[in-house]
Amino acid sequence: MKTKWLIKSTGRELFNTEGVMNVTLRDIASKLQRSYGNITYYYGTKEVLINELFDDMHQELNELQEISRDQNLLSYLLKLPEVSFEITRKYVFFTVDHNELKRNFPLFFTRMNELHNNRKAQWLGILNRLLAEGYLKSDLSEGDLQYIMFLSGCVRTAYFQLMDAAAYDQRDYLQTVNALLKPYLSKQGLGLYKLYLNSEL
Structure with a gap:
């Protein structure tokens, strides 16, 4: 299992730095100073x-x-960018x-x-619950909720695609992503949002 872990760890690092x-x-195999056959024994293809x-x-x-679920739903949503940052x-x-994954590995991309x-x-279910619980503005439509989700996804993706890896900053990422939600929060939601921001200072 150690060999398999080393292959995955090294492959991930090389994919990140050199491009998949x-x-x-x-x-x-060269990076690990192992034979090519040793690698393909565990992973027949890339x-x-x-x-x-x-x-x-x-x-x-x-x-x-x-782990993050054991809290208020809005607090949970605001916390997620922080806990997911390092994994992303x-x-x-x-x-x-x-785009390279889409072009070159269509079966994987479908999955x-x-x-x-x-x-x-x-996420759409969470936003609907926030709306029902009064944390979002009451006049938001289903289309508005889908737009919030779409916008959040675009910003999360763009942050990592456009920023140099050396400039990735967890706090900056957290503030950037969570600021997108602010215009759609109700008075109740804004109160909790401000409490969350103060707790992060």
Whole structure:
């Protein structure tokens, strides 16, 4: 299992720094000073390795999100960018190399999209609950909630795609993502939002 972990860890680091399409299994073997056959024994193709890294990322995200659930729903939503930041950065090639993955690994990309669509449905459910509980402005429509979700996703993606990796900053990311929600919060929601910001200072 140690060998498999080393392959995944090294592959992830190389994908992040060099780009997923610029790294081969032979590159990973060379980096580890192992034979190519030793790598393909565990991962017959690069796509198999990518799929397993994707599973690892989602497992880590799910575990962190479960830890964060034991609090007010709006506080939970505001906390998520903070707890997910390090994991997104750890597997940043999934965000940065989105188009390359789509073009070169269509089966994997279909699977990735399915999981992302499931997450979108979960987020929409959370936004609807926030609306029902009075944390969002009462005149927001279903289309407005979908727009909030779309805008948040775009900003999260753009942050990692456009920023240099050395400039990634958790606090800046947290404030950028959460500021998107502020215009849509009710008076009750704004009160909790301000309390959350003060707790982060």
